[in-house]
Amino acid sequence: MDRQTRWVLVTGASTGIGRATAEYLAANGFDVYAGARKPEDLAALGSLHRVVPLRLDVQRDSDVQAALEEVSKAGTGLFGIVNNAGIVKAGPLMDVPVEDMIEQFDVNVIGIHRVTRAFLPLVVAAKGRVVMMSSDSGFFATPIFGPYCASKFAVEGYADSLRREMNVLGVKVAIIEPGRIATPIWNKGEALLAREISSPLAPLAKKVGRHAIDGGNKKGIPPVEVAKAVHHALASDRPKERYIVADNKMEYKLLRVLPTRTVDSLVAKEMRKIEKE
Numbered sequence: 408m409d410r411q412t413r414w415v416l417v418t419g420a421s422t423g424i425g426r427a428t429a430e431y432l433a434a435n436g437f438d439v440y441a442g443a444r445k446p447e448d449l450a451a452l453g454s455l456h457r458v459v460p461l462r463l464d465v466q467r468d469s470d471v472q473a474a475l476e477e478v479s480k481a482g483t484g485l486f487g488i489v490n491n492a493g494i495v496k497a498g499p500l501m502d503v504p505v506e507d508m509i510e511q512f513d514v515n516v517i518g519i520h521r522v523t524r525a526f527l528p529l530v531v532a533a534k535g536r537v538v539m540m541s542s543d544s545g546f547f548a549t550p551i552f553g554p555y556c557a558s559k560f561a562v563e564g565y566a567d568s569l570r571r572e573m574n575v576l577g578v579k580v581a582i583i584e585p586g587r588i589a590t591p592i593w594n595k596g597e598a599l600l601a602r603e604i605s606s607p608l609a610p611l612a613k614k615v616g617r618h619a620i621d622g623g624n625k626k627g628i629p630p631v632e633v634a635k636a637v638h639h640a641l642a643s644d645r646p647k648e649r650y651i652v653a654d655n656k657m658e659y660k661l662l663r664v665l666p667t668r669t670v671d672s673l674v675a676k677e678m679r680k681i682e683k684e
């Protein structure tokens with residue numbers, strides 16, 4: 408394999424943002440190790456130019472070790488890690504089973520640590536980059552999406568610590584914060600919505616869930632827009648610390664600086680609106 412090219416690992420590359428990112432990077436100067444779990448997804452990724460599929464379930468230490476061995480054996484080094492794999496668990500926090508919370512964090516947070524810890528020595532050797540797929544839910548915690556928001560807030564903290572450590576070693580760390588992106592993630596929420604829950608918040612939760620799924624499907628922006636931000640984070644001499652990928656960037660910037668009480672009132676107003684839908 409060509410040692411002069413820059414190799415990047417993208418986790419969760421089977422669909423959505425991960426798939427779009429693998430394709431975009433491969434078409435724009437990078438060689439890509441694309442992580443996926445299912446044989447059919449690995450086969451599909453393997454048919455893409457400049458993409459090498461890697462079996463990689465981020466919840467499995469054995470997968471991470473095997474992937475690391477494969478990359479090490481190939482002798483390509485690794486310039487970048489794109490920690491993209493993620494799932495959504497949701498519901499009123501008083502209804503959320505502990506197992507859901509554990510799975511949410513095991514994929515979205517511990518999964519990032521498993522992959523980053525294993526591959527970081529290669530990235531340090533390349534003075535490369537780490538990119539974290541956070542979310543608007545990583546700085547704005549919405550009701551009914553508590554498990555997901557908590558996991559993405561954790562991703563932001565992890566990434567900030569890592570960036571400040573890696574600064575010393577010449578590795579840059581960027582956080583991507585997409586808003587609503589049109590990917591299969593939304594329809595995966597139907598299963599959660601169909602669940603019976605018992606708290607007094609159940610009727611509101613159903614409406615908020617329906618509103619989110621429909622909005623994501625109808626108003627989500629194409630995943631390639633996120634891929635472009637990832638490319639900038641990997642290719643630019645001066646990558647940003649944070650990339651918001653959304654139509655309503657100003658609104659998000661405001662949410663970050665407004666007093667908590669004001670944000671609470673805005674959220675309460677929105678909940679009342681959704682309740683009447």
Ligand SMILES: NC(=O)c1ccc[n+]([C@@H]2O[C@H](COP(=O)([O-])OP(=O)(O)OC[C@H]3O[C@@H](n4cnc5c(N)ncnc54)[C@H](OP(=O)(O)O)[C@@H]3O)[C@@H](O)[C@H]2O)c1
Pocket residue numbers: 418419420421422423424425443444445463464465466491492493494514518540541542543584585586587588589590591592593595623627
């Ligand atoms: N779509 C949005 O609006 C949006 C907004 C902000 C942030 N994000 C974030 O963007 C990332 C990608 O989401 P997406 O919208 O593209 O959703 P998606 O199409 O559902 O893709 C999720 C990806 O993660 C993979 N994955 C799930 N569990 C995994 C595990 N244990 N090990 C390895 N891979 C695993 C999935 O693989 P399988 O196919 O094998 O399940 C799939 O490749 C996530 O971190 C998500 O939180 C999405």
